[in-house]
Amino acid sequence: MAKAVSTPAKRSAATSRPLVSARPPASFKTRGHDEASARLATLLADSPPHALLIVGPRGAGAGTLARDAVATLLCTAPAEGGACGACRSCRLVASGSHADLALIAPSGAADEIGITPIRELEQSLALLPVEGGRRIALIERADRMSEAAQNALLKTLEEPPPRTHIILSAAEDSSLMPTIRSRCASVRLGLPESAAASELLATQLGLDAATAMRLLRMAGGRPGPLLEAGVTGDAARAHAQLRRQLLDFVGVAPHARLRQIPTLIGDASAILAAGVDTQEGDATSGEGEPDTQDGEPDDTAEVEPKKKAAATRSSAKPTPAERRAAAAALLRLWRGVARDLALVAAGATESIGFPEDLHELTPVAARCEATVWRDALISIDRALTAVRRNGNPELLLDAIALRWPRA
Ligand SMILES: [Zn+2]
Known part of the structure; x- marks a missing residue:
């Protein structure tokens, strides 16, 4: 457990309401x-803002960039463009035990701040810094702050004590009050550059380059969840x-496909349980067109049942939410295949989601x-929408399997 500023940490522990994130920076x-990163370095260089908001898609690096900002502000010997990573302050920040750092993250059933x-x-920001430099608050996933919490934060933002900085990271800023946003300097980021992100995965997870790149594509370009x-x-x-x-389904009789569906659902769920949210044909598409026909970010809507599905995989009978999550996992994966086949057939091979599969896609695409x-x-897109709207997941998958081209 990371240490926050002493008093609040103790109090929150007593009320079993964790003030600090379990995850150290x-x-x-x-x-x-x-x-x-360059914009952040410029912002932090001379007179760092009292409040800084870092916004980027979940899992894409906004949280890491926010922790970089914390380290830079607390570092006693900052090197060019950031924290040195070696001084006492940097080591304390890395272990999550810097006395002048308060970490706040959503918690509880409501996953809320x-x-x-x-x-x-x-109160803690009003105290003098223990290490002598600055006091920092890092509010992770700040878009999960309740309205009351935002109003309380606004007071602090309006009259920040000297030598204090509040860093907020958020997946999207639309749920933050405009008055909060306007008081923060902001840094926006999109998906990370894929070569750098897959290199990070390869190093951190001990993977070869091709595997790391495939996993990154499977996760829609977001290294965080992986x-x-x-x-x-x-x-x-x-x-x-x-x-x-x-891909082989193209040569398989419809009734034989149906027999394989339960196994395929299991395989797709296993991939999901491994931490990969298969958002294929979504962020990987390069079309900037997210898979949100309903105008709602569907991953936020579906993340919960999926996580539960993964956690309770061993229990006997899946709940309706788990069945939906499992079906949606397979449908998304299937959608990725259909999309790649459509692109290859149309001669747009440069846009496919998994270029490493091109040699397998080409002969199948040519058959229709x-x-x-x-x-x-389009059929799979409709089925995904129907699953989201509580359609029977197995029936929808069977219909897709029967309708899938045969040639
Ligand atoms: Zn340092």
């Missing part, structure tokens, strides 16, 4: 975000194998017209 520097830790923060789960190369191999089976694959893709 990572000791590595943000990779694949050169532009955002309530008003209590924000009130405690106000690092958090400590995913292994098995997930990449299972993914390649499952895609191969779906491009419009046939496009129609198959």
Whole structure:
């Protein structure tokens, strides 16, 4: 457990409401975000802002960049563009035990930041720094702050005590009050540059370059969830194998496909349980068109049942939410295959999600017209929407299996 500023940490422990995040700040520097990192370095160089908001898609690196900002502000011997990583302060930040750092993250069943830790923060920021430099508060996933918490934070932002800095990281800033946003200097980032992100995965998880790149693509370009789960190369191999089976479907009779569906659902769920949220054809598409036909970020809506599905895999009978999550996992994966086939058939091979599979995609794509694959893709999109709207997941998958092109 990371140590926060002493008083609030003790109090929150007593009320079983953790003020501090269980996860200490990572000791590595943000990779694949050169532009955002440069902007952050400029912001922190001379007179760092009292409040800093870092916004980026979940798992893409905003949290890491925020922790970099914390380290830079607390470092006693900052090197060019950031923390030295070696001084006492840097070591304390890396282990999550710096006395002048308060960490706040969502907690509880509501996965929310309530008003209590924000009130405690106000008190702790009023104290003098223990290490002599600055007092920092890091509010992770700040978009999960309740309205009351945001109002309380606003007070602190309006009259920040001297030598204090509040760093907020968030997946999107639309749920933050405009008055909070306007008081923060902000840094925005998108998905990390893929070569840098896959190199990070390879180093951190001990993977070869091709496996790391495949896993990154499977996760829609977001290294965060993979690092958090400590995913292994098995997930990449299972993914390649499952895609191969779906490609083979083109030569399999419809009734024989139906028999394979339960196994495929199990395989897709296993990939999901390994920490890979298969958002294929989504962030990997390069079209900037997220898979959100309903106008809602569907991963936030579905993350919970999926996580539960993964956690309770061993229990006997899956709940409806687990069945939906498992079906959606297979459908997303299948969608990725359909999308790649449609693109290859249309001659747009440069846009496919998994270029390493091109040699397997090409002969299958050639067996049908491009419009046939496009129609198959549309059917899967409709099935995904229907699953989200509580349609029977197994029936929807069976329909896709029966309708899948045969040639
Ligand atoms: Zn340092």
